[in-house]
Amino acid sequence: MKEIIRLFPDHFQLLLKKNVNWETVQEIRLRVQHKIEVLDSTKNAFLSEGCLSAADLSYVLNQISQFSLYRFKDQLKDGFITIEGGHRVGLAGKVNTVNDKVDTVKHVSFMNIRVARSTRGHVEPLLPYLYHDGGWASTMIIGPPHSGKTTLLRELAQMIGSNRIYPASKVAVVDERSEIAASLQGIPQLDVGPRTDVMDACPKAEGMMMMIRSMSPEVIVVDEIGGIEDADAVREAAYTGVEVICSIHGDSFESARNRPSTNSLITEKVFDRYIVLGRLTDKNPGATMVLDETGQVIAQMKRRRSDGVARSSNNPVRHYMGGF
Structure with a gap:
């Protein structure tokens, strides 16, 4: 899941490589001042090291948007951005409204990376x-x-x-x-x-x-x-x-x-x-x-x-x- 790992600062990349089962993970949740949460279909766990700072989340967001959130403005109104590999990054924080409608999400403090995969054999x-x-x-x-x-x-x-x-x-x-x-x-x-x-x-x-x-x-x-x-x-x-x-x-x-x-x-x-x-x-x-x-x-x-x-x-x- 190199498309996801590369979004993080170097010190978190090693943590994710060592501690996440990439065969089963469904979601990776990020919250400012909290540890990274990893979920599969039946359980959740927090990685044992490192709380995320506001700077860490800003780094991830800049990698997702290539330092240009404006070009994702329409997606931000829906609260998520789709990245390479089809993974969807949900965003939450302070919302700006125009005429009582969501214009954009700013001061992003929470993220939910939903892991996408092709599958076979379920149907x-x-x-x-x-x-x-x-x-x-x-x-x-x-x-x-x-x-x-x-x-x-x-x-x-x-x-x-x-x-x-x-x-x-x-x-x-x-x-x-x-x-x-x-x-x-x-x-x-x-x-x-x-x-x-x-x-x-x-x-x-x-x-x-x-x-x-x-x-x-x-x-x-x-x-x-x-x-x-x-x-x-x-x-x-x-x-x-x-x-x-x-x-x-x-x-x-x-x-x-x-x-x-x-x-x-x-x-x-x-x-x-x-x-x-x-x-x-x-x-x-x-x-x-x-x-x-x-x-x-x-x-x-x-x-x-x-x-x-x-x-x-x-x-x-x-x-x-x-x-x-």
Whole structure:
């Protein structure tokens, strides 16, 4: 993970090389006057040496922005910057507002580096339940944070957009938060399949309609459906004949049904399948359930502890864009 390590002052680079398991790490959290926190899917730990000073965080921020935060002003409004390798750096501190809207984040005192990886092998057990009659089922993935929702979306885009098991389809990924494809300057840093087109950093509702009009997808993949506008766009896409695969936060089918934004989608049976991901803990990897359009369980399988961690022995194809 040289793209991440090189962001730090020299005295922290050695600490990160020696004390971080780069095969499993999901997040590295930085806070002024505190030690570095490292998280995987089930646990967290603080590195034993060295509190971060304001100067240390300033150093990291300058490396991320190449000493020019202004050119990342639009990204800063969303609270994060995507760097080489597709890793996303979340920022928090003092916010400047203009007309009651966020203009930029300044005096950055907190960072969250989310580690991006291409993955393989998480979705194969689910495929027989998602592919039938020569096509893919519109599917909602339900799970709590760090349960592997985005990993599944990425691997489904890979699978649907390739000929690995089933005939390839045209896939459109609407990646509002740059988490599925982890694009940098418009080019995916993670493998999302050879027949996949990506609309990066675009609001979901608008992006879905843009992709339908311009790219004629057969399947749309979108992360974290939120409010009514997102739900309406999913419904509109489904009515055009495009299959939609999306995710939402929740811990059960009932939690999704109780949300005003998704209740109508479930009632109208917009989705053919639901995948419910159990919460991962250090002692219990939980289970994955597949439900039909009525919410009845049709399959249940035990999860691996790695299912919430985006990791792989295969190195992702990465494009060096320069500027970092």
